[in-house]
Amino acid sequence: MTTRNRRFHALALPVAGVLALTGVGVATAASAPRVSAEAQAEAAATQALRGLTLEQKVGQLFVTWVNGKSADEVNPKNQADFGVDTPAQVIRKYHLGGVIYFNNDTRDNFDDPVQVAKLSNGLQQAAVTSGAHIPLQIAADQEGGTVTRMGAPATEFPNAMAIAAGRDTGRATKAATILGHELRAVGINQDFAPDSDVNSNPVNPVIGVRSFSGQPGLASDFVTAEVKGFQDSDFPPKTVAATAKHFPGHGAAPTDSHTGLPRIDSTEAQWRATDVPPFKAAIAAGIDSIMSAHIQFPSLDPSLEPATLSKPIITGKLRNELGYNGVVITDSLEMQGVRQLHSDAEIPVLALKAGVDQLLMPVHLDVAINSVLNAVKSGEIPMQRIDQSVLRVLKLKFERGILFSPFVDPNRVMKVVGTPANLATAQDIADRGITAIANDAGLLPLKQKPATTLVTGWGVSTTASLAQKLTAHGTAATAYQTGQAPTDAQIAQAVANARNADLVVVLTNNIGGFPRQTQLLDALQATGKPVVAVAAQIPYDAGYPTSVTTWLATYGYIGPTLEALAKVILGETAPVGKLPVDIPAGTDMQTVKYPFGHGLTW
Template structure:
């Protein structure tokens, strides 16, 4: 490692005292002085890499970056960071030991590059539906499920565990917690990723999770948290992955609703804040996406809110940021707006060269580049990345998915299940059912819930009918319900897939006890008047499914309270189940 990065144990210890910020800043300043322009610009960028080991030859790397291996991507561009994914096109996760070795290999490549600066290695581990590293790591419920349990202590515990497990495999930055206030029930991209539709509750849980991710006497067990998506994505009517949402809230409404969780995150010492690709005319009449808006990023976030940490863009390959500008223009506009880290540009080579060329032509000052690099380096010192970039693969399996961690995840999920309606008194069941039908949405979720029922002593049959059940599937479900003691119907987004109501009506007409479950967004319950018993689980990861089984079978009483208002179907002016509602027995 470069001499400038040789941080001694004494300096780390002193940094933990009153001179912490000054010590990190001084170390960062010394490191900055040794970098070329190209190396400085490389530190601004965070990209994906293709492969599960640093030296894996993957054809996608050649197509994306003009080199063969992930390590070569790091060395070629002097990158400041990478981000891991677990999807079909970009899959970096196989098992925890493999991930740890990948991280070590990429860190070695970073210290071989010209900059010789270890990487921020990031991922999106929000919990719930946004989980990149699954079992055998500990899987936690998502934000809205956690806040439904109303325990900020559990939120802190969940973030602490997630952070330690991420750091154990070499991931040192988590793009969480989602700090949006889901004020729009038809928001297609935030929903249960948000803690609440109320800014006060959202702020409490954002604070709790930031504390869990970042606080701790051992820097090697903490990760940088990231509050997202500033100035607030909760009211968006469309998905910024596929379009450019426009939010027409007044500036006053923005201050009252969207700002508080970000203020809370800043007070809690959040390491980084992610921008949103949204138009917000009351904050910037030019209609530039917030990511590229100087009035929003520099004016509001830096100036008004006084944020001094790292600002990272949301992915620059998303359509929301690409509708108005070319891929060469976007990085320059983001830097001019006040962003520090540029996440996932479509063409990394084009993006980096556009910034370097702009500095050489005088369009962008090197001093402006230095400001962002200093923030990034300071964060890397603060989080222990520059003096502790490596992990021990031999110790990983003893740190992930421990019995204590799994028990805490189940405890959190058990508190989340919310009983919204119980007019017929179906729950608690008068006696343990001898058989059950689990039907509705979700191939794996219906099967998993049926397996959990069976494990708890009630043999269950799974019959998934999808989000748009055909008449034939509905008839099959009605036939399967015959002879069953209880029917559980899982729903997912009735607003967009109303045929699920037809399934509910048909099963309710059988006269059998029917329990409907909003398996994702709780707003589904507002669309139905037929079924007398409704639960909300706010997600369908393993602990949530187990908690759901225990509640329906009477082993656990529902404890959850709604973190949002549930309107009357599509009529957003009327509330059917208000914030804080939740029945029990």
């Protein structure tokens, strides 16, 4: 039976039949219409669990990458990483519970949406015809904005902070609904979003605009809205599992857990007031999974174990205190934050003992799986503990429709992905995010459209893209990028270029980390030309001292955001965004220069 036909047969059968098709029996639950959905999920998971060997159970607890753009692609990286040739062979060898897709230079699973759908079907075929016969969770980090795996022609949405700047939770639900529909159309059934961190530290190097807000109330409202969009929209089979991350809260971290082990010294009371509310909101909204953070939080666990490996945090706080009984998945186990104190063999065992259910991307999958198997065989981890996590995973798969409808129709993909209506919604949301922070000299709105415009500052592709959009809106714009740390020569060239322009637009990105950008701003302002500074990523740039008096914030630089920016600069639309964070006065974190809720319009 072909993959496509297999899917349509599955959709036409009652629940018991389709689960039997994929190797899972649940006739008892399916034949009792008065049984609650929770009871059906419990029955399905319990029955599926009974047929699994220890190796198959442990396999369900692991989610990893695969190398290749089709299930049967022979990729030498798979031999190096897993000792087999193809992605399908990785699934069969380890009885995996899930895979995660990437689109970077070293791990690339994306060409176009139809290809992704075929890859997903091939991996699901491998899963349901071998080993445990359990369909896969197929995941991606599709937060929107900076963290986007499936780009154009799929619909691209702004970063979370840009959406929150628009102050419309209904639009946030629409964004998550569209993201969920487009992901599920290509076979991705779990999104590691929304980011539920409260960005309480302006110099946080890894969260920033991925967070909705620096205020827990606003963050909670938007987390709730996106969980609803991801999980509750009416889309066959059941859209995607959402994942709130990174518990117990990564927003105050001073360092990046990809490269180090951050320590957060907030008191427990501060944690409850600031970090907990969005996770409580996600749980109340029925979030399918929660991702742990690789951070030390001494007030919650004085042992200084990273939260991922901390029983007081995962079991004590998340399970017992907050009452969460869904799937807990680790952040990537490749990250240095979790690898500094323990070996790669110890980490998965400690995570399971802490209360985690799924282990994401261990560096050495063989080592990780064998360490868990050995821990079970030695009695260090009771079989009951393994069964508990596998049941949670299987319940998620049942409730999200993965068990009974894992396949997708490649012929329908482009009827769902990147439609004109979806693109128009994304542009509407982007238009609401642009925030006018300062306009002290009344430069905006412009009295007349400039004949020529220079776009300079950070970003090779970003300056070029904005110049193209400004040109399309009626000003002859050219781009000259100077990067995050402009040299004296680059500053001099930017000044020379500015003398021939009627308007100068300067894009900044993280002035706090790269302060020479202020020298560029001051030098351009000194030319006497009208200058618009744009915080093109974190809005905190506008708080640093500079002679420029006109500041806009975009919270990112995807295409719809730059289109929205071009329209605001040239006076075609008025900015309506409101700051989702306090902006401190440069390095003086105790003084607020522009408060939460500030935003000019005209």
